[in-house]
Amino acid sequence: MTNALIIGGGIAGAVTAMALQKAGIDAEVFEAYETGADDVGAFLVVFANGMAALRVIGAHGPVVANSFPAERVEFYSGTGKRLGERPLARSADATDVGPRTLTRATLYRVLHDEARRRGIAVRHGKRLVAAETVSDRRVVASFGDGSHAEGDLLIGADGIHSVVRKLIDPAAPRPRYTGQNTVCGYTRDVKPPSAPDTYTMIYGRRAFFGATAAPDGEVWWFANVPGPERSRQDLAAVTADQWRHRVVALLDGDRTPAADVVRATGEHIVASHAYDLAATPRWFSDTMVIIGDAAHAAAPNAAQGASMAIEDAVVLAKCLRDRPEPRRAFGAYEELRRARVERVVAQSALMARRSAPGTLRRLVRDVMLPRSVERGGGGADAWLTDYRVEW
Ligand SMILES: Cc1cc2nc3c(=O)[nH]c(=O)nc-3n(C[C@H](O)[C@H](O)[C@H](O)COP(=O)(O)OP(=O)(O)OC[C@H]3O[C@@H](n4cnc5c(N)ncnc54)[C@H](O)[C@@H]3O)c2cc1C
Structure with missing residues (x-):
């Protein structure tokens, strides 16, 4: 049986482990922190597309049970002027789970608990410091505590400051x-x-x-x-x-x-x-691949980073299920994902610029946003939230 080493026990890491299990691939998760991750104090929204990807692996239930719905958004100007309102739960499929709000810490905990319940090993205190491909196309990961692990492939789900990204391409751009x-x-x-x-x-x-x-x-x-x-x-x-x-x-x-x-x-x-991290030229080598924020990261404005990480995880597992040779599976995964995630990064950067302070921006926004909201704009777009991963 193929054995995968997953570096990072955040959102992408835990979901990848469960998706790989569904694909019949054995996986172990190695997380740098002794408990959870840093910066767990923020909250986030998992949109309908992220919830649908979780549903593919049957992991949406615990997330729903530990979150609350995010149905709509109202926009105001700093002058107090109401600029409009629009629904967030845009979906053609009535059986879909709509967007959910929860803290990042809760999302981590719920996904870890669910992975453990499925018998997946999550090892804490394992900070990856190096990895190399050995002669027979196996990969050996080295951790800060002096320990090592060996597998058929290594998945870098190690977030925005990814070590795996640098191992794949030492010239990779910085966030x-x-x-x-x-x-x-x-x-x-x-x-x-x-x-x-x-x-x-x-x-x-x-x-x-x-x-x-x-x-x-x-x-x-x-x-x-x-x-x-x-x-x-x-x-x-x-x-x-x-x-x-x-x-x-x-x-x-x-x-x-x-x-x-x-x-x-x-x-x-x-x-x-x-x-943010707009374009990482190389996502994979013979034995290593990056997903989630390690591969692409959007500014928080579009609130899609977690949903993208979840989608990546399920798509990668499906590609590995269908193509036993890792390099071919990684190539198929990149082909399926690159255009979409880069579009999200660009959209988020645009939203960040539009929300930045400035008198001219404010005057334009106060006129344009109500019109855009009327036409169904001003928030999540159908191309983003209607996306579904076919398993
Ligand atoms: C303030 C804020 C608000 C946000 N709001 C939203 C939102 O509303 N909706 C949304 O979808 N997204 C949101 N995001 C983005 C979202 O949190 C990220 O896109 C998402 O967490 C990415 O998941 P990931 O698994 O790729 O990375 P992470 O969640 O960062 O997980 C990476 C994991 O790898 C571990 N790690 C790092 N280095 C190593 C190493 N060398 N060895 C082993 N382990 C390692 C880390 O400790 C961590 O546990 C927000 C982000 C911020 C900062």
Whole structure:
């Protein structure tokens, strides 16, 4: 039986392991962190396309059970002007699961629990430092703790700062810092700005803000805040108090509830850098391949990174099922995925530019967005969310 080494126990890693099992391929997951992953404080949406890919491997149930629906989005200008509303749950198939909101930590936990329940080994504390193809087309992975693992192929699901990407192509481009921090917070001490299952998106004069409410009334919010790229340590050293002050300072003066939501938030504030990675020239070698954020990463604006990682995982497993020679399977996977994921990265970058502050942008947006929403634009597109992986 083919044996796959999966590097990274994030979203792509856990889903790939389950999809490979369905394809009759044995897999082990190696995760750098002792528990979960870093930056688990943010929340995200898994759209209908991501949920449908999870459904292919029968893993959608636990995600649904630990999340809440994201049915629609309302847009406001920083002046308080309502720009429109549109549904997020766009799907031609009534049996589909619509978009779901949950924290990244919950998504990791649920997918890991489900993988373990299926008998898949997830090894923590295993940070890949090197890998090489040995003579008989086997691959040996070396970890920071001095241990090794050998398999027929290695799948780099090791995220935006992927080591596997560099092993496949030492000249691979670095992720681009978009110049934005995404700050997320959670508070029960304020009235939710929107109805349940609804996202309120505000094009503030100095920062873009979004919020939704969990079923228990807790408000989950994020703000895209311009700032310099810092080291991991420097970013972690910024306190909740400092982020609150920074975000409130940017939102104060807008005629919206955003600043009050942030002001009402206590310690539960986290921030991360927003990166993207438009085109990675080489996705695979004879024995190694990259998926998810390791291969392509979109700025968070389109909110499709997790869904793309899930789709990648299922498509790759299907290609490996149908083509026993890894290199051919990797080529087929790239052919099926590259155009779609690069389009998502481009779309997300465009959304990031459109949501950036600026008087001219605001004037154009206040006129154009209501028209675009009327025509069905202003959010997720059918080409994105109607996509289905055929198993
Ligand atoms: C603030 C924010 C909001 C977002 N919102 C959304 C959203 O609403 N919807 C959406 O779909 N996406 C969203 N995303 C993007 C989404 O989180 C990513 O696209 C997704 O997590 C990618 O999954 P992945 O498995 O490829 O990478 P990751 O989830 O980053 O997982 C990579 C894993 O590999 C491990 N790892 C790294 N290096 C090594 C190594 N050398 N050895 C072993 N293990 C290693 C890491 O610890 C981690 O567990 C958001 C991202 C951010 C930052």
